Amino acid sequence: METYRPRARGVTIEDVARAAGVSRQTISNALNAPHRLKAETLERVTALIEQLGYRPDQSARSLRSGARRIIAYPTPEDDPANPNPLMGGFLEAVVSAAGEAGYHILLVRPNPEQEQTRALDELIAARTVDGFLLSDVLPDDARVRHLARQGIPFAAFGRTAPDQPQNWVDVDTVQAVNDLVGLLAAAGHQRIAFLASASDLPWMGHRRDGFHSGVRRHGLRGREISVPGDEPGAIVEVTRRLLRGPDRPTAVVAASDWLALGVYAAARAEGLDIGADLAVTGFHDMPVTARLEPALTTVRLPLRRIADVLVRRLLRTVKDGVVPQAGVLLPCEIVVRASSGECAPLVERSYDSI
Amino acid sequence: METYRPRARGVTIEDVARAAGVSRQTISNALNAPHRLKAETLERVTALIEQLGYRPDQSARSLRSGARRIIAYPTPEDDPANPNPLMGGFLEAVVSAAGEAGYHILLVRPNPEQEQTRALDELIAARTVDGFLLSDVLPDDARVRHLARQGIPFAAFGRTAPDQPQNWVDVDTVQAVNDLVGLLAAAGHQRIAFLASASDLPWMGHRRDGFHSGVRRHGLRGREISVPGDEPGAIVEVTRRLLRGPDRPTAVVAASDWLALGVYAAARAEGLDIGADLAVTGFHDMPVTARLEPALTTVRLPLRRIADVLVRRLLRTVKDGVVPQAGVLLPCEIVVRASSGECAPLVERSYDSI
DNA sequence: CTGAAAGCGCTAACAA
DNA sequence: TTGTTAGCGCTTTCAG
Numbered sequence: 001m002e003t004y005r006p007r008a009r010g011v012t013i014e015d016v017a018r019a020a021g022v023s024r025q026t027i028s029n030a031l032n033a034p035h036r037l038k039a040e041t042l043e044r045v046t047a048l049i050e051q052l053g054y055r056p057d058q059s060a061r062s063l064r065s066g067a068r069r070i071i072a073y074p075t076p077e078d079d080p081a082n083p084n085p086l087m088g089g090f091l092e093a094v095v096s097a098a099g100e101a102g103y104h105i106l107l108v109r110p111n112p113e114q115e116q117t118r119a120l121d122e123l124i125a126a127r128t129v130d131g132f133l134l135s136d137v138l139p140d141d142a143r144v145r146h147l148a149r150q151g152i153p154f155a156a157f158g159r160t161a162p163d164q165p166q167n168w169v170d171v172d173t174v175q176a177v178n179d180l181v182g183l184l185a186a187a188g189h190q191r192i193a194f195l196a197s198a199s200d201l202p203w204m205g206h207r208r209d210g211f212h213s214g215v216r217r218h219g220l221r222g223r224e225i226s227v228p229g230d231e232p233g234a235i236v237e238v239t240r241r242l243l244r245g246p247d248r249p250t251a252v253v254a255a256s257d258w259l260a261l262g263v264y265a266a267a268r269a270e271g272l273d274i275g276a277d278l279a280v281t282g283f284h285d286m287p288v289t290a291r292l293e294p295a296l297t298t299v300r301l302p303l304r305r306i307a308d309v310l311v312r313r314l315l316r317t318v319k320d321g322v323v324p325q326a327g328v329l330l331p332c333e334i335v336v337r338a339s340s341g342e343c344a345p346l347v348e349r350s351y352d353s354i
Numbered sequence: 355m356e357t358y359r360p361r362a363r364g365v366t367i368e369d370v371a372r373a374a375g376v377s378r379q380t381i382s383n384a385l386n387a388p389h390r391l392k393a394e395t396l397e398r399v400t401a402l403i404e405q406l407g408y409r410p411d412q413s414a415r416s417l418r419s420g421a422r423r424i425i426a427y428p429t430p431e432d433d434p435a436n437p438n439p440l441m442g443g444f445l446e447a448v449v450s451a452a453g454e455a456g457y458h459i460l461l462v463r464p465n466p467e468q469e470q471t472r473a474l475d476e477l478i479a480a481r482t483v484d485g486f487l488l489s490d491v492l493p494d495d496a497r498v499r500h501l502a503r504q505g506i507p508f509a510a511f512g513r514t515a516p517d518q519p520q521n522w523v524d525v526d527t528v529q530a531v532n533d534l535v536g537l538l539a540a541a542g543h544q545r546i547a548f549l550a551s552a553s554d555l556p557w558m559g560h561r562r563d564g565f566h567s568g569v570r571r572h573g574l575r576g577r578e579i580s581v582p583g584d585e586p587g588a589i590v591e592v593t594r595r596l597l598r599g600p601d602r603p604t605a606v607v608a609a610s611d612w613l614a615l616g617v618y619a620a621a622r623a624e625g626l627d628i629g630a631d632l633a634v635t636g637f638h639d640m641p642v643t644a645r646l647e648p649a650l651t652t653v654r655l656p657l658r659r660i661a662d663v664l665v666r667r668l669l670r671t672v673k674d675g676v677v678p679q680a681g682v683l684l685p686c687e688i689v690v691r692a693s694s695g696e697c698a699p700l701v702e703r704s705y706d707s708i
Numbered sequence: 709c710t711g712a713a714a715g716c717g718c719t720a721a722c723a724a
Numbered sequence: 725t726t727g728t729t730a731g732c733g734c735t736t737t738c739a740g
Binding site for chain 4: 022023024025026029036037038041060062063064065066
């Protein structure tokens with residue numbers, strides 16, 4: 001162990017001002033309001049800033065201006081035994097979107113004993129961040145209510161109930177699953193099953209709705225089966241029963257990639273060839289899906305797009321005080337791979353943008 | 355759209371002081387040096403702080419004290435087509451570890467044009483953070499050199515070369531793969547293959563070393579085959595050739611879970627029963643491994659432990675100026691599942707702690 | 709054990 | 725177009 005030599009004091013606005021022979025304010029203006037400077041001065045000052053490596057102290061700047069240039073993202077509770085493989089991709093997208101706007105993302109995790117909203121209050125009271133990005137938002141979400149009541153800027157990934165603030169972004173799940181059913185219908189499937197997990201989470205409901213409306217629209221014979229819990233064994237069991245039963249479906253729309261994995265195992269156990277004897281689709285486009293044999297047809301969430309819209313909306317609130325009063329639904333992408341068999345190409349669909 | 359009503363000004367130290375009938379300094383002391391207060395005063399002031407919901411303004415505090423209570427984590431570049439499913443779990447661990455020490459994690463992503471180190475310099479110059487957590491660190495890592503040269507506190511996940519700063523934490527991959535081989539040997543396997551990807555990344559090298567030393571130690575017949583690129587197709591192709599060839603191994607140690615997935619497909623194509631005809635092991639314990647059929651025996655990284663040690667080391671540097679001069683190797687956990695067949699229980703192994 | 713004074717580095721408001 | 729003044733909210737230093 002060796003003792004750390006404290007780093008040299010940084011260069012301050014004062015240093016630059018002295019070197020340039022102007023006042024501190026002029027340096028500040030060069031950075032924050034360049035149009036106020038004479039072109040020649042601006043050039044000279046800018047060069048000097050670059051040369052001395054001056055960067056305004058973020059704390060001083062924040063203290064004075066009130067802007068933190070930091071957005072908080074409370075990370076959803078992640079069961080270590082069952083982690084969310086999309087988290088990395090979503091964070092990547094959010095960090096990039098925020099970064100392009102000159103903002104950083106601060107991760108928050110309430111201690112287990114603490115209420116969700118308590119951790120947010122700490123950040124608000126300490127004025128550590130300018131606003132919040134929320135994900136996995138429920139229709140009646142305590143965080144949304146809490147932040148809205150206090151007038152703290154936020155943007156939500158996940159639709160809220162009509163009586164709640166409507167500053168949300170979500171994916172058009174109903175449309176996506178609808179398209180999936182359309183794809184299978186176009187390939188000639190008539191009997192089709194929806195494999196759901198017995199969960200009443202809203203996003204599960206949307207996938208279910210998409211299935212049923214798709215089946216109706218395309219005049220198919222659809223049925224829904226539900227798996228209690230999410231034990232791999234239970235999924236396989238339920239699906240095998242389905243595949244052995246009378247009137248076996250020729251396609252299974254699984255409500256998630258995890259469930260689709262169970263369908264793979266069940267189909268193999270029943271001696272069915274996925275893609276030929278049985279079409280299978282999933283939902284999420286988790287990293288593993290492209291590497292399955294056969295690769296899984298699934299629904300990809302537009303993570304980067306979601307992040308862009310979330311950040312744009314949030315910053316509009318932070319900077320201009322504008323609070324969006326309506327949600328936005330973003331289209332998903334159907335990733336067609338071998339598990340759904342031979343398929344007619346899907347018609348491109350156009351959507352209104354945010 | 356509705357215009358946002360700016361939130362009420364927060365409660366300041368002045369407010370609390372006035373309410374308590376003491377000076378601002380006493381409030382500050384109650385928070386930062388409670389031992390200096392008379393028990394009675396402390397109690398009264400603390401109650402008032404709680405009651406008024408006072409939290410020191412982070413910017414003001416930082417400006418004055420120099421401490422930001424924020425740690426930067428540059429997120430590794432994540433190929434959207436091939437995202438790292440462990441990222442979420444690692445971040446979760448890091449955020450929790452930092453949170454327990456009263457620190458937040460700030461995510462950084464350099465813009466594509468920017469050099470790696472440039473983004474770090476911005477944060478340093480703006481004094482936005484107290485230090486850095488680095489992951490995916492290479493033996494001769496530009497970021498490590500850069501930060502060390504400037505005397506900025508950091509801690510690295512990934513061992514560095516002997517001529518580099520040694521403030522790192524890594525997993526004992528050699529030992530882990532060694533144990534894996536021991537497990538297979540104990541189950542009676544004699545012919546065993548190592549499936550590697552043709553990468554010269556150091557962590558791949560460690561897995562290879564672990565395999566070869568394990569084979570030697572247990573007197574097995576081991577061979578290594580290498581996959582060019584990481585196309586799923588190529589993996590399956592190479593493995594099928596292996597399984598069809600003379601002297602077929604009875605066990606395959608794959609250098610990653612992705613590769614193990616390819617072995618599953620190859621074994622199926624060759625009509626082999628995984629777990630019975632062929633033992634397979636992976637590396638990483640990605641979320642999907644428990645849900646494969648059969649579930650995959652693999653190596654789990656002690657994410658929470660890694661994060662704890664990283665944060666502890668970093669904060670020792672930040673707070674006390676102590677820079678660790680030696681790396682730490684953390685033991686992995688072998689997760690035995692069905693893919694490795696019937697196995698003798700592994701002897702528990704003890705390690706020195708950090 | 710408590711209080712008073714000073715100032716961290718910056719930018720808003722205003723004056724020149 | 726530039727400079728001057730003031731103060732954001734806090735903690736360090738030193739005096740009582």
